Amino acid sequence: MKKVKLMYIMILIALVMVGCDASPKESTDRISSPNNSQIPISGTWKIAKVIEENSNDEDSRKIEWENKTLEFSEEYVTLGDYYLKEPRYQVKRVNGREYLLYNHKTFLEDFNIPDGEVEVITVIDKDKYFCDIVRISENELILSVSNYNFNLIKISDKVENNSGNQNMQKTEGNNFTVYENDSLIRSGILLGLRSNNSNEYTYRTVWIGFKNKRLDPILETEGIIFPRRSGFWKMEIIKNTEAGKTEDFLFAHNISKENANEAKILQFDYSDWTEKVGNIQKRIDYIGNDYVSIEVLGNGSYEQSDKIWQENILQTLPIDSLASKKNIKITDLSGDESIGAIELGIQKTMENLKIKKSNLINKYKLLNSFGLERKMGHWFFKGRINYMLDDEFYYEDYNINIIPPSKLVMYDDLNISWTHIKNKVPGAIDAFTSPYKDVVLVLTKSEIIIYGIEKGEIESSPLRRIGLKDNEAVIMAEWATGDYVDNWSKTLMGLNDSE
Incomplete structure (x- = not known):
């Protein structure tokens, strides 16, 4: 019998939950690989409810998912007729309400989401991402499958002994695809x-x-x-103008969601505009699965004087919290050693430019003004300083000598x-x-x-x-x-x- 394998991309779209952390605080990706014998979701689960359906594929037949069971164990994962051997599990904690507000707003109406942090369990198959599951409580999970979103209820702490059943086939009516070798x-x-x-x-x-x-x-x-992880998304830059202030806003949404445009958040953060008018333009330099690196160019004047203001900084933002506009810290990505790399890069740049610390402006943003650029076939970290010289505004980029981690690239x-x-x-x-x-x-x-x-x-x-x-x-x-x-x-x- 020829060995068959599931088409992973269908599972990428078909068996996933929303992406990463919901705010810069959570985006430290506090991930651990638990002992599989202590898997947080170990046991047998039943699909109790189909939360929403957004299928636009007229050729596909509706899958009767209700009451299908899923099993998670140290040796395997099963979903209906599908089998995953020797999975690995990673656990991270995120702010539950913010996480779901940005990715699946309707879930907040269907579930009693606890305040504070919830666990997101990532299932890994042979070093490849398989799916994410949000644990609402000890006995309740959220899972997305294709254009369906499911509520899982635990029915047993035990699983059947299916560890030898490695050749499960698709059943009639299933919209997954199986390829032979x-x-x-x-x-x-x-x-x-x-x-x-x-x-x-x-x-x-x-x-x-x-x-x-x-x-x-x-x-x-x-x-x-x-x-x-939840399918294909689109990134947009939307310009908004209000009372002498013009700003670009980044907005990302899952292209399979019919109501994606309803979630656009274009509210000015007035702490960015204290006594200022002008323009803030944003340019995308890099985009990955969970983060986007941008250049922010701002200029204008102060409302109570003729003085001008300027800035040209870099930001790296978690895609799951673009509305907050708060960039992630480089230490959250590359650890404390990245601080030394930034400080060294700034010092060398100042020496090359023959400027002093007193020339630097936006000093409080120095450690967070970083992004990615392409050079000679690779992505590299870079930082940026803003400074004044002879009453003129300048900016300069420098290398941050740390390899971008896999969570970013x-x-x-x-x-x-x-x-x-x-x-x-x-x-x-x-x-x-x-x-x-x-x-x-x-x-x-x-x-x-x-x-x-x-x-x-x-x-x-x-x-x-x-x-x-x-x-x-x-x-x-x-x-x-x-x-x-x-x-x-x-x-x-x-x-x-x-x-």
Whole structure:
């Protein structure tokens, strides 16, 4: 009997719960890997209620989920007819009400969410994300499956002995897909691109899929579409003006939610505008599954005087708490050693510029003014200082010599040396290699050149060239492999069909 495997991307969209922490305080990602014998959700659970349905797929048949059971144990996880062997569990604590308010506002009406922190349990399958589950109480969970959201009730602390049942098949009426093993090497990259025209920024997303180094049709959509644990999301920048104040607001929403636009929060934080008028513009420099790195450019005047104000800072924000506009601390991502790296970077920059501490402005933001940039095939941390010299405003970037952690950047390997890439394409400014090490994308100022890789060497002729707009830069690079590829293609096709 041929061994079968579930299409992971369907599970990515189909068996997930909302993303990460809801506020900068919680975004320290206090994660632990518990002893599996003490799994917080160990036992047998029943789907008691379907909370909401947002299915737009006319071809899919409704799944009769109510009363299906799920089992979580040290040896396996089952969902109906599906089986996951040797799972790992990670637990983190987040503010429950804020977490659900931003991601699933309707849940607050259906559940008595406790004040304070709740546990989010992440299930991991062979080092790959499988799903997130929010524990409301000892006997109640929240789980999302495809376009359905479920309430799980515990029915037993025990599980059946299904540890040997590794070949569970899909049943009739199920909308998951099962692939048999084949010889296809499938991968694809979702690129987010930002272009600049007269200080106005526009964004687009390009999907490039490969099967045995053969390109699928290249797909493109306006704006930034990015994958998360709960499915595909869209990032928007929305401008709001009020009483002489103009500000850009970041808004992210799950594209499968019909009421996403209702959740837009565009309220001014007047503590940012004390006695000031002017403009605050925001530019996306990097976006990942759970964080976005932006540049904030502000300028204007004070209401009670003719003095001007300026700032040009960097921020890294948790996507699950964009409304608060409070950036995460670098220590939450990279530990206390990052403080020393920032202080050293600032000191060297001041020495190079021949300025003193008295020249620095916005000093209280120095430790939090950091972000990400692309250089020579990798993402790097950078910091920024603002300073005054001869009554003129300036800013300067510096390197923070710490590797961005995996919670911020999921995949950042370059499997061809930068020297080899530059020898092949002298105009190269960036490059990406696939997880299977069979394809490399080389970026110049004007195009993306795609090559196959054979035995560690770039092949002689390119597979494709894709033109870039003027001043266009990569702000996102998300790889899909295996069974994920077809679903990502389907998602991007669906977006194009709806435009």
